[in-house]
Amino acid sequence: MFDDLRDLYQEVILDHGRKPRNFRRLEDADRSARGDNPMCGDRMELFVKLAPDGSIADAAFQGRGCAISMASASLMTETVKGKSPAEAHMLGDRFRNLAMTGTCPECGAELEEEMERLQPLSGVHEFPSRVKCATLAWHTLNAALDGGAKEATSE
Amino acid sequence: MNAPVQPGFDVERIRADFPVLAQQHRGRPLVFLDSGASAQKPRQVIQAMVRSMEERYANVHRGAYRLSEAATADYEAARTAVARFINAADPREVIFTTNSTAAINLVAHGWGRGVLQPGQAVLISEMEHHANLVPWHMLRDDNRGIELRICRVTDAGELDLGDLEAKLADGKVGLVAVTHMSNVLGTVTPAARIVAMAHAKGAKVLLDGSQAAVHRRVDMQALGADFYAFTGHKLYGPTGIGVLWARLEHQERMPPFLGGGDMIASVTLEGSTWAEPPAKFEAGTPPIVEAVGLHAAIDYVSAIGMPALEAHERTLVDHAMRRLSDIEGLTLLGRAQDRGGVFSFALDNAHPHDLATLLDRAGIAVRAGRHCAEPLHARFGLEGGTCRASFGLYTTEGEIDYLAEALTKAREFFA
Numbered sequence: 001m002f003d004d005l006r007d008l009y010q011e012v013i014l015d016h017g018r019k020p021r022n023f024r025r026l027e028d029a030d031r032s033a034r035g036d037n038p039m040c041g042d043r044m045e046l047f048v049k050l051a052p053d054g055s056i057a058d059a060a061f062q063g064r065g066c067a068i069s070m071a072s073a074s075l076m077t078e079t080v081k082g083k084s085p086a087e088a089h090m091l092g093d094r095f096r097n098l099a100m101t102g103t104c105p106e107c108g109a110e111l112e113e114e115m116e117r118l119q120p121l122s123g124v125h126e127f128p129s130r131v132k133c134a135t136l137a138w139h140t141l142n143a144a145l146d147g148g149a150k151e152a153t154s155e
Numbered sequence: 156m157n158a159p160v161q162p163g164f165d166v167e168r169i170r171a172d173f174p175v176l177a178q179q180h181r182g183r184p185l186v187f188l189d190s191g192a193s194a195q196k197p198r199q200v201i202q203a204m205v206r207s208m209e210e211r212y213a214n215v216h217r218g219a220y221r222l223s224e225a226a227t228a229d230y231e232a233a234r235t236a237v238a239r240f241i242n243a244a245d246p247r248e249v250i251f252t253t254n255s256t257a258a259i260n261l262v263a264h265g266w267g268r269g270v271l272q273p274g275q276a277v278l279i280s281e282m283e284h285h286a287n288l289v290p291w292h293m294l295r296d297d298n299r300g301i302e303l304r305i306c307r308v309t310d311a312g313e314l315d316l317g318d319l320e321a322k323l324a325d326g327k328v329g330l331v332a333v334t335h336m337s338n339v340l341g342t343v344t345p346a347a348r349i350v351a352m353a354h355a356k357g358a359k360v361l362l363d364g365s366q367a368a369v370h371r372r373v374d375m376q377a378l379g380a381d382f383y384a385f386t387g388h389k390l391y392g393p394t395g396i397g398v399l400w401a402r403l404e405h406q407e408r409m410p411p412f413l414g415g416g417d418m419i420a421s422v423t424l425e426g427s428t429w430a431e432p433p434a435k436f437e438a439g440t441p442p443i444v445e446a447v448g449l450h451a452a453i454d455y456v457s458a459i460g461m462p463a464l465e466a467h468e469r470t471l472v473d474h475a476m477r478r479l480s481d482i483e484g485l486t487l488l489g490r491a492q493d494r495g496g497v498f499s500f501a502l503d504n505a506h507p508h509d510l511a512t513l514l515d516r517a518g519i520a521v522r523a524g525r526h527c528a529e530p531l532h533a534r535f536g537l538e539g540g541t542c543r544a545s546f547g548l549y550t551t552e553g554e555i556d557y558l559a560e561a562l563t564k565a566r567e568f569f570a
Contacts, residue, residue, distance in 0.1 A: 005568070040523075041538065
């Protein structure tokens with residue numbers, strides 16, 4: 001009945017949804033922000049620890065939501081470690097493209113490995129109402145890194 | 156002429172009246188289980204609205220020409236049809252609004268701000284949807300000294316009548332505003348008893364009939380309430396039209412809500428005097444075509460007969476109760492004795508949005524989230540929301556079986 005949904009719910013998504021990585025509070029975080037999609041009830045708090053050179057030393061999150069939103073946050077925290085805030089923003093832009101269109105034509109060799117890690121989430125583009133689940137974590141990361149708006153939403 | 160509706164209850168014949176139900180979804184018929192959010196429309200309603208626009212349309216209450224007179228007659232005939240449908244004593248008790256939300260806001264403005272006095276309270280319940288919650292928050296926060304009290308819901312999902320009595324006891328409650336049927340739990344509240352309890356303490360009663368008016372015969376003279384709100388689009392009619400039933404003596408006491416044309420007796424540059432009820436509350440060009448559609452919807456369900464609809468729904472509710480209770484890991488929200496065809500549920504290892512995506516893939520349309528009833532979900536510890544299957548007169552037992560089968564497979568999918 002649901003076989004063709006394996007494109008959306010790939011094993012890696014189900015795995016990260018069930019057992020999100022970096023699912024904890026960073027007590028010594030330099031930056032944090034809340035992400036909230038009130039219509040669907042997805043809610044998360046994201047923590048970022050910066051290295052002396054300004055790059056992301058550690059990223060973690062807590063919250064609740066659907067498998068897509070939890071898996072996306074989990075994969076994101078794994079992906080952005082070691083990246084500069086500018087690289088993290090760029091990854092976020094590309095990821096949003098990937099989530100909305102299923103492809104990322106402007107993705108060159110640069111950050112290729114990172115985009116590959118996020119690839120399993122590209123299936124959401126076929127589900128317009130679910131794209132916001134996948135992008136909430138990245139909106140929240142932007143809010144944390146920019147330090148301005150402390151509450152992000154992708155609705 | 157509209158297509159005639161056959162008397163008696165034949166679900167297949169009824170389904171044939173709803174063009175959308177002929178849709179295929181991935182090679183399967185659409186299984187539409189979101190009628191509680193908005194119901195599908197029968198051809199009779201669609202045709203009546205088309206005919207109104209093609210043959211009998213002009214603005215109402217204005218032109219002294221044939222088309223305007225025809226449109227005015229149709230608009231007022233809709234009011235009479237609504238009055239008959241809910242057994243109102245007088246068609247003037249029927250105020251047309253745009254939906255239930257607008258009807259409730261009209262009471263919150265007219266009665267809440269116009270009649271209630273500082274020190275009085277409004278009593279609502281934990282099972283209200285946002286339409287019967289937010290307007291009262293706004294009234295409470297308006298610095299008029301109006302208190303908001305909230306009646307508890309039992310673990311079974313019924314109104315806690317002991318708590319209701321306790322919160323009415325000091326006589327300060329001026330208005331009780333509660334649902335007649337929960338859009339999440341399916342619970343039908345004991346409306347006549349609530350009215351008696353409230354009236355005994357001097358409180359007026361607004362019943363939110365958004366769901367109940369679709370599932371039950373509602374009789375204004377038997378219920379004895381003061382205000383009753385419902386909407387057209389859940390009753391197989393169009394969007395954009397709702398009803399506030401309000402006793403004439405209450406309409407006299409309430410100031411108008413919106414100002415504009417059609418609601419005035421006379422206007423000078425210095426001021427206006429109000430038209431008689433219900434026109435006083437129908438400012439501006441009303442939903443004319445929508446009123447015709449609502450009339451056709453009422454004719455449609457009336458021809459089938461509300462008792463026949465209730466009997467069909469009871470069969471569906473019993474069947475769904477049996478089938479859904481059998482599914483391992485499924486939590487049903489609410490176990491009220493008196494309930495209608497609305498089932499909210501959570502599956503232990505699937506988030507409601509993931510579950511709704513799976514069900515959609517199987518051709519099943521359900522609502523996922525908190526159904527505009529966030530506090531109620533918090534009350535039952537399900538902040539993440541639920542999925543909700545809600546039935547209409549076209550729902551079949553076969554569709555419920557298919558839902559149960561899909562839920563069982565969804566559980567395996569996420570295992």
